[in-house]
Amino acid sequence: MFFELNEQQKEFQKRVRKTYEREVSPLVEEYERKEAFPVQLYPILGAEHLLCLRCPKEYGGPGLDKISECITVEELNRICVGIGASIMVQGGLATDPILHFGSEELKQKYLSPAVRGEKIGAFALTEPDAGSDASGIRTTAVRQGKGYRLNGPKTFITNGTICDFVTVAAYTNPTKRGTGINLFVVERRDPGFSVIKKLKKLGNHSSDTAELAFDDCDVPKERMLGEQEGGGLTQLEGTLKSGRLTYGARSTGVGQAAFEATLSYVKRTRRHGQPLARSQAIRFVMAEMAMSLETMRYMTYRGAWLFDQGLATMKDASVVKLFCSESVQSVVQKAMTIQKNAGLKMDNPVQRFLRDGRLSKIPEGTSEIQHLVIASGLGL
Amino acid sequence: MDFELSDEQKDVQKAAKEFAQGEFDPDLALELDQSGKFPEAIWKKAAKLGFFGMHYPEEFGGQGLGLFENLLVIEAFCRVDSGIGSALSTVDLGSEVILKFGSNKQKKQLLIPLSRGERRLGIAFAESEDSRDLTSISTIAEKRMDEYSVHGKKSFVLNASSADSFITLCKEPIEGWITLIVEREQEGVEDYPIQKMGLRMISSGDLLFKEVLVPLGNRIGQEGEGMAHVHHCHQAMGLKSTAQALGTIQGAFDRAMQYAKQREQFGRKLSQFQVIRHKLADMAVSVEVARWLTYKAGAAYDQERIDSGFLPITQLEVGRRLITVVDEALQIFGGYGYIAEQAIEHYFRDAWAIGVELGTEEEQKDLIAENMLEPFQ
Numbered sequence: 159m160f161f162e163l164n165e166q167q168k169e170f171q172k173r174v175r176k177t178y179e180r181e182v183s184p185l186v187e188e189y190e191r192k193e194a195f196p197v198q199l200y201p202i203l204g205a206e207h208l209l210c211l212r213c214p215k216e217y218g219g220p221g222l223d224k225i226s227e228c229i230t231v232e233e234l235n236r237i238c239v240g241i242g243a244s245i246m247v248q249g250g251l252a253t254d255p256i257l258h259f260g261s262e263e264l265k266q267k268y269l270s271p272a273v274r275g276e277k278i279g280a281f282a283l284t285e286p287d288a289g290s291d292a293s294g295i296r297t298t299a300v301r302q303g304k305g306y307r308l309n310g311p312k313t314f315i316t317n318g319t320i321c322d323f324v325t326v327a328a329y330t331n332p333t334k335r336g337t338g339i340n341l342f343v344v345e346r347r348d349p350g351f352s353v354i355k356k357l358k359k360l361g362n363h364s365s366d367t368a369e370l371a372f373d374d375c376d377v378p379k380e381r382m383l384g385e386q387e388g389g390g391l392t393q394l395e396g397t398l399k400s401g402r403l404t405y406g407a408r409s410t411g412v413g414q415a416a417f418e419a420t421l422s423y424v425k426r427t428r429r430h431g432q433p434l435a436r437s438q439a440i441r442f443v444m445a446e447m448a449m450s451l452e453t454m455r456y457m458t459y460r461g462a463w464l465f466d467q468g469l470a471t472m473k474d475a476s477v478v479k480l481f482c483s484e485s486v487q488s489v490v491q492k493a494m495t496i497q498k499n500a501g502l503k504m505d506n507p508v509q510r511f512l513r514d515g516r517l518s519k520i521p522e523g524t525s526e527i528q529h530l531v532i533a534s535g536l537g538l
Numbered sequence: 539m540d541f542e543l544s545d546e547q548k549d550v551q552k553a554a555k556e557f558a559q560g561e562f563d564p565d566l567a568l569e570l571d572q573s574g575k576f577p578e579a580i581w582k583k584a585a586k587l588g589f590f591g592m593h594y595p596e597e598f599g600g601q602g603l604g605l606f607e608n609l610l611v612i613e614a615f616c617r618v619d620s621g622i623g624s625a626l627s628t629v630d631l632g633s634e635v636i637l638k639f640g641s642n643k644q645k646k647q648l649l650i651p652l653s654r655g656e657r658r659l660g661i662a663f664a665e666s667e668d669s670r671d672l673t674s675i676s677t678i679a680e681k682r683m684d685e686y687s688v689h690g691k692k693s694f695v696l697n698a699s700s701a702d703s704f705i706t707l708c709k710e711p712i713e714g715w716i717t718l719i720v721e722r723e724q725e726g727v728e729d730y731p732i733q734k735m736g737l738r739m740i741s742s743g744d745l746l747f748k749e750v751l752v753p754l755g756n757r758i759g760q761e762g763e764g765m766a767h768v769h770h771c772h773q774a775m776g777l778k779s780t781a782q783a784l785g786t787i788q789g790a791f792d793r794a795m796q797y798a799k800q801r802e803q804f805g806r807k808l809s810q811f812q813v814i815r816h817k818l819a820d821m822a823v824s825v826e827v828a829r830w831l832t833y834k835a836g837a838a839y840d841q842e843r844i845d846s847g848f849l850p851i852t853q854l855e856v857g858r859r860l861i862t863v864v865d866e867a868l869q870i871f872g873g874y875g876y877i878a879e880q881a882i883e884h885y886f887r888d889a890w891a892i893g894v895e896l897g898t899e900e901e902q903k904d905l906i907a908e909n910m911l912e913p914f915q
Contacts, residue, residue, distance in 0.1 A: 289872050291803040314873045358878035360868075360886060429666075431673045439900040491861070494890065495898050499694040500667035502742075502891055504733040512890065513735070516865075520873055526813055 204275025318368025473535025585655020616785025
């Protein structure tokens with residue numbers, strides 16, 4: 159058993175941190191304020207080989223493993239969760255299904271430019287009336303000539319207004335609840351694709367989230383992932399499993415940021431005539447924050463290791479997501495509480511960590527859904 | 539023991555509820571929250587109906603009721619909207635100091651316009667991010683012939699850019715701690731606004747006093763009484779913040795209930811899932827706990843039986859419930875909870891800002907313990 163990153167991974171972590179601090183950190187405040195994603199980052203991160211980490215070399219990707227990907231996710235989310243959301247979707251939900259189920263032509267067409275940061279991807283499953291209940295989506299893809307005609311609404315779509323292509327889930331056979339779904343790659347310029355509106359959110363301000371609509375959107379049949387109709391949700395399983403592990407790294411990253419900010423605050427602040435670091439209660443809080451973070455990190459990297467070995471079950475991934483996204487709440491909440499009035503200031507990142515960290519309990523399976531997945535993984 | 543509100547109190551509660559439901563438009567609330575503007579028009583209307591200063595004596599614009607009735611109004615307002623409700627409940631911040639320690643002249647000059655919605659008040663005590671830490675106060679008031687010259691900087695002052703007057707804690711080299719009424723329009727008063735995460739309709743900022751000349755007649759009470767004023771003010775403010783928290787808890791609960799009854803997933807209403815039902819049950823417990831703690835503390839204040847150990851117990855527990863309930867309410871809304879157009883999103887941000895007013899766990903536990911372990915110091 160090794161509980162350490164190896165030398166190569168440590169070097170990678172160092173390089174990644176340096177790159178993000180150089181390229182991403184200076185953009186955070188401005189784009190958080192603008193509530194927009196800095197699209198200029200895509201080609202930069204592409205050139206640094208920091209997009210679509212697990213995409214194989216034959217499509218121009220870095221071809222790294224889940225552990226390496228988690229290292230990048232943790233480091234990026236330590237700097238900014240919102241920017242991290244967009245980059246996560248690019249390398250995960252938007253492109254992962256293409257990699258595993260797309261034709262060679264689709265891979266060449268979408269993966270290579272995504273890896274270089276020339277095209278931005280999005281993923282559209284959730285609908286206004288179907289969140290946790292993914293089988294409840296109503297978007298349909300009806301055979302029409304040489305392709306499919308898509309109709310339906312999608313919401314909470316990360317990269318929605320800035321994407322060049324979007325991987326969309328739709329029913330090819332609405333009578334088969336859950337199983338009659340397929341995934342399609344829709345391009346932004348396809349007629350019938352439209353952005354209804356950009357959504358304002360509690361946090362993740364620098365990520366772009368939108369409501370989309372597909373109105374008689376015709377897509378050639380070659381853009382369906384897989385040869386046969388049906389089974390789209392099953393195709394997503396590997397991607398969701400990977401995504402849930404990614405949420406472990408996301409939570410660890412923002413938790414680490416909150417911890418570092420708090421440690422430095424506690425060291426430099428005096429209250430009631432005493433250094434804050436001398437307060438027993440504060441020392442306990444710091445100890446608990448550190449303990450939570452260590453546990454979250456071990457859980458995440460163990461999950462990633464299992465995934466790389468081909469051993470991770472959906473239950474394993476849900477355990478990581480549930481544990482980390484719940485644990486990070488107490489970390490960011492403690493960070494916020496300690497700073498009192500100062501924590502509320504919009505120019506103090508600690509309130510951003512609270513708002514951003516709060517998201518983890520919701521996407522890619524809410525905490526409630528993770529409980530259900532774990533319970534059924536127990537054979538219940 | 540009587541756990542029923544009186545008929546008069548029920549009337550106050552009903553009037554506040556009807557007013558809030560009629561006037562606190564959700565779109566307006568969203569707009570005011572995002573632009574950080576105070577709800578001016580609603581404030582004026584509420585004043586006409588007598589919602590401010592109801593605990594002042596009639597000769598000073600009040601209705602001779604208690605602070606308790608005030609708390610009922612704050613609760614009802616924050617239940618309908620945490621942002622507007624909180625903004626309205628802080629317009630007369632610190633007026634309890636005037637009420638208890640001020641001269642008749644000061645009461646007439648300040649309390650009457652406060653109750654009529656013609657003026658707003660702010661308090662300028664703290665000089666750091668910790669509004670209860672007064673150990674490092676360096677604002678000086680030097681007594682000259684017929685005035686004080688005030689010099690210093692106050693931090694995180696509520697109503698910093700909207701109040702007309704500030705009750706300001708200063709140190710006079712000979713008289714000791716004093717509080718002065720400093721008018722905004724006086725020369726040398728400058729405010730530096732702070733953008734904050736929650737309660738955005740209430741302006742916050744740092745206040746700079748540069749050799750501000752304040753008439754002797756603006757000193758509240760006696761020389762050396764400043765800290766007693768602060769203490770009294772903190773008690774009343776603590777209660778008002780608790781009522782804001784209570785209303786916010788109730789409002790978040792109302793919204794979660796409504797959403798759970800209407801939203802369907804997996805072919806069922808959310809309210810039909812056991813886990814969601816239990817979340818709602820937990821929230822209902824919190825509403826009860828918060829309400830009865832707040833009411834007990836409020837009633838004791840009016841009866842002048844303030845138990846200095848009970849107030850921090852109230853603030854601690856209501857503060858904990860506030861964060862938990864709002865967080866769970868947001869969770870029940872799922873993805874929609876995270877979206878600004880939905881009325882629960884600002885409850886989350888406002889709850890954290892109200893939580894700061896209530897004080898941290900450490901601070902409240904210090905007070906509770908001190909009261910138990912060294913009661914006579």
